[in-house]
Amino acid sequence: MRRALLPLLGALVLLAPVAFASDYHLFQLTLAVAYAIAILGLNLVSGYNGQVSLGHGAFYAIGAYLSAVLMNNYGVPYWATIPVSALVCAAFGFAVGLPALRLGGLYLALVTFALAVAVPQVLKVNALGPWTGGAQGIVLDKPDAPFGLPISSDQWLYLFSLAIAAVLFLLARNLVRGRIGRAMMAVRDHALAAEAMGVPIAMLKTRTFAISAMYTGIAGAIGAIAVAFVAPDSFDVFLSIYLFAGLVVGGVGSLLGPVFGALFVQFIPNLAQSVSKSAPGAVYGVILIAFLYFMPDGVAGALHRGVAAWTQRRAASLPDEETRGALAADAPIPTPSEGGKARVG
Amino acid sequence: MAGLLHQILSGLASGGIYASVALALVMIYQATHHVNFAQGEMATFSTFIALALIHAGLPYWIAFFATVVISFAIGVAIERLLLRPMADAPVLSSVGVFIGLLLIFNACSGWFFGYTIKRFPSPFEGSGGHGGFLGGYVSPHELGSTAVTLVMLLGVYLFFRHTRLGLAMRAAAYNPVSSRLVGIRVGWMLALGWGLAAAIGAVAGMMIAPIVFLDPNMMGGILLYAFAAALLGGIANPLGAVIGGFAVGIIENVGGAYIVGPELKLTLALAVIAAVLVIKPSGLLGRTVVGRV
Numbered sequence: 106m107r108r109a110l111l112p113l114l115g116a117l118v119l120l121a122p123v124a125f126a127s128d129y130h131l132f133q134l135t136l137a138v139a140y141a142i143a144i145l146g147l148n149l150v151s152g153y154n155g156q157v158s159l160g161h162g163a164f165y166a167i168g169a170y171l172s173a174v175l176m177n178n179y180g181v182p183y184w185a186t187i188p189v190s191a192l193v194c195a196a197f198g199f200a201v202g203l204p205a206l207r208l209g210g211l212y213l214a215l216v217t218f219a220l221a222v223a224v225p226q227v228l229k230v231n232a233l234g235p236w237t238g239g240a241q242g243i244v245l246d247k248p249d250a251p252f253g254l255p256i257s258s259d260q261w262l263y264l265f266s267l268a269i270a271a272v273l274f275l276l277a278r279n280l281v282r283g284r285i286g287r288a289m290m291a292v293r294d295h296a297l298a299a300e301a302m303g304v305p306i307a308m309l310k311t312r313t314f315a316i317s318a319m320y321t322g323i324a325g326a327i328g329a330i331a332v333a334f335v336a337p338d339s340f341d342v343f344l345s346i347y348l349f350a351g352l353v354v355g356g357v358g359s360l361l362g363p364v365f366g367a368l369f370v371q372f373i374p375n376l377a378q379s380v381s382k383s384a385p386g387a388v389y390g391v392i393l394i395a396f397l398y399f400m401p402d403g404v405a406g407a408l409h410r411g412v413a414a415w416t417q418r419r420a421a422s423l424p425d426e427e428t429r430g431a432l433a434a435d436a437p438i439p440t441p442s443e444g445g446k447a448r449v450g
Numbered sequence: 451m452a453g454l455l456h457q458i459l460s461g462l463a464s465g466g467i468y469a470s471v472a473l474a475l476v477m478i479y480q481a482t483h484h485v486n487f488a489q490g491e492m493a494t495f496s497t498f499i500a501l502a503l504i505h506a507g508l509p510y511w512i513a514f515f516a517t518v519v520i521s522f523a524i525g526v527a528i529e530r531l532l533l534r535p536m537a538d539a540p541v542l543s544s545v546g547v548f549i550g551l552l553l554i555f556n557a558c559s560g561w562f563f564g565y566t567i568k569r570f571p572s573p574f575e576g577s578g579g580h581g582g583f584l585g586g587y588v589s590p591h592e593l594g595s596t597a598v599t600l601v602m603l604l605g606v607y608l609f610f611r612h613t614r615l616g617l618a619m620r621a622a623a624y625n626p627v628s629s630r631l632v633g634i635r636v637g638w639m640l641a642l643g644w645g646l647a648a649a650i651g652a653v654a655g656m657m658i659a660p661i662v663f664l665d666p667n668m669m670g671g672i673l674l675y676a677f678a679a680a681l682l683g684g685i686a687n688p689l690g691a692v693i694g695g696f697a698v699g700i701i702e703n704v705g706g707a708y709i710v711g712p713e714l715k716l717t718l719a720l721a722v723i724a725a726v727l728v729i730k731p732s733g734l735l736g737r738t739v740v741g742r743v
Contacts, residue, residue, distance in 0.1 A: 151542060155540075155541070155542070157541055157542050157545045159487070159545070204724055204728045207727075208731050210541070211485050211541065214485065214487075214545055215485060215677055215681070215723070216720075216723060216724070216727065218674075219674050219677055219678070219719065219720045222670055222671065222673075222674045222716060223674070223717045223720045226714065226715075226716045226717065227714065227717055231713065342670060346549055346552070346553065349546070349549055350546075350553075353546050384561075386553045386554070386556055386560070387553065387554055387558065387561065390549075390550040390552070390554035390557065391554065393546055393549065393550040394532070394551075394554075397536075397539075397543050397547055397550070398535065401543060
């Protein structure tokens with residue numbers, strides 16, 4: 106009963122905006138869903154596998170551009186572009202991860218940072234102009250709701266992205282709670298021990314990176330469909346950095362973390378922009394450093410700790426064995442702040 | 451042929467700047483195994499300080515040295531205040547702090563000095579307006595900035611090689627525990643290293659600004675070339691970083707002119723990084739690190 110209640114409540118909270126929010130707010134929430142998927146992808150590789158990536162904006166850009174080009178130049182329906190973006194980004198992620206993840210340490214961070222800096226320039230190249238539209242980018246049409254549903258296109262896109270996100274979160278949950286997820290965390294916490302246990306470190310890291318790139322590519326495709334516009338300058342290195350900041354603030358190594366991280370990435374700049382043009386960057390920087398010092402497991406981690414403390418107090422006051430068992434099953438996954446002190450790589 | 455010579459010479463000029471930034475990166479990496487992703491934005495911020503001092507009426511060279519001193523102080527302060535507590539933190543946290551610094555310095559540059567692209571004066575472009583040296587292949591600024599970076603690199607080399615303080619800093623980076631036992635204040639040596647790296651970055655920023663113009667994102671691309679340079683030379687080898695810097699400068703200019711075109715110069719740096727990682731991950735002069743299990 107208790108286990109069914111929480112997801113039901115969550116679904117209600119997620120669906121409520123369709124009925125109550127304006128189209129503009131729904132559009133913002135759709136982008137937040139896209140960011141949540143992107144940060145979830147980043148979390149798989151950086152949070153669970155311990156390999157820092159500073160270039161996930163590049164995969165977001167590739168997903169977005171693929172989707173836009175397929176729709177604009179080849180008339181592919183918007184929903185059919187998403188699997189293509191997913192596959193291409195996964196392959197590209199594998200290709201990037203292959204040289205960088207053979208080596209431990211910071212090489213992946215270096216390579217992905219370089220990738221994020223280089224990507225906008227590639228998108229502007231004249232030779233690709235017929236497809237990418239150069240510096241001007243591509244303007245798309247916003248898709249209408251299908252089957253003659255009586256909802257606006259923003260309402261439809263919110264539901265559409267939410268459905269994709271639900272599937273992807275479920276898949277990620279199953280991945281990290283299964284055998285592969287345990288291997289991923291073992292590599293993060295103690296690569297040497299993991300290798301001794303028979304985990305093929307380099308291959309596992311590269312595959313995780315490919316899946317992570319796939320998630321972020323899907324997010325980019327959703328973003329392009331929702332914004333109905335792509336241009337090289339929306340995908341500069343700061344997109345990657347904001348995704349990274351969202352990951353840290355939301356909660357590294359937690360499935361709920363990307364949700365908070367996405368809300369942070371989507372809504373904090375709007376709030377800060379009203380102060381000054383440079384405020385978003387400074388606010389991001391200060392919040393990021395403050396979280397690293399005072400709350401390294403992010404919003405989700407703090408929430409987990411709060412809930413754990415609360416249920417423990419309740420369990421202590423309840424002698425009922427069955428309740429206690431049910432409560433123990435809700436125990437949070439350990440976050441890197443508890444288990445990941447060891448230097449990775 | 452003349453065109454190629456011209457590209458090589460101006461590649462050497464920008465290579466000196468990449469070499470300086472790469473050296474700053476490698477110095478910090480050697481001592482702490484951290485890659486300073488904020489190196490570029492710190493240098494940009496320093497360059498803005500220099501421009502503000504020049505606009506305030508100071509002569510160029512006084513502003514130059516004042517900026518170097520201020521940057522040194524900023525570097526020391528950052529190490530003491532922000533990075534000391536992160537010494538044993540997981541990789542994600544230390545990278546996060548550098549990214550936070552990058553965002554803060556970038557925003558502060560824009561906040562204090564504005565986002566419009568600014569001209570930065572060069573001390574080597576006199577009012578005479580002479581065409582250049584070596585038969586017009588090299589502009590006065592290219593020659594002057596190469597001289598400044600070479601003098602600085604030589605100075606850094608002599609400092610580390612022939613002074614007691616330089617020896618102490620090398621010792622602290624090489625073996626902190628033993629250094630502490632012989633009475634070296636390892637913490638302060640790290641802070642001095644940070645100050646020195648920030649000062650070197652400032653010089654690089656002031657030398658490149660007349661060429662690429664000054665705005666808050668000026669060093670983004672240059673940091674990328676410096677990464678490529680540091681990896682090419684061997685991430686933990688200062689001499690390698692300098693050689694790598696000049697090599698990347700030449701590759702960038704010649705490759706940009708004859709192979710990929712100026713639009714893909716940054717991708718060329720990415721290709722250099724990928725090639726190093728695939729072919730020789732330890733770089734040209736680096737040694738393979740063998741860990742003991």
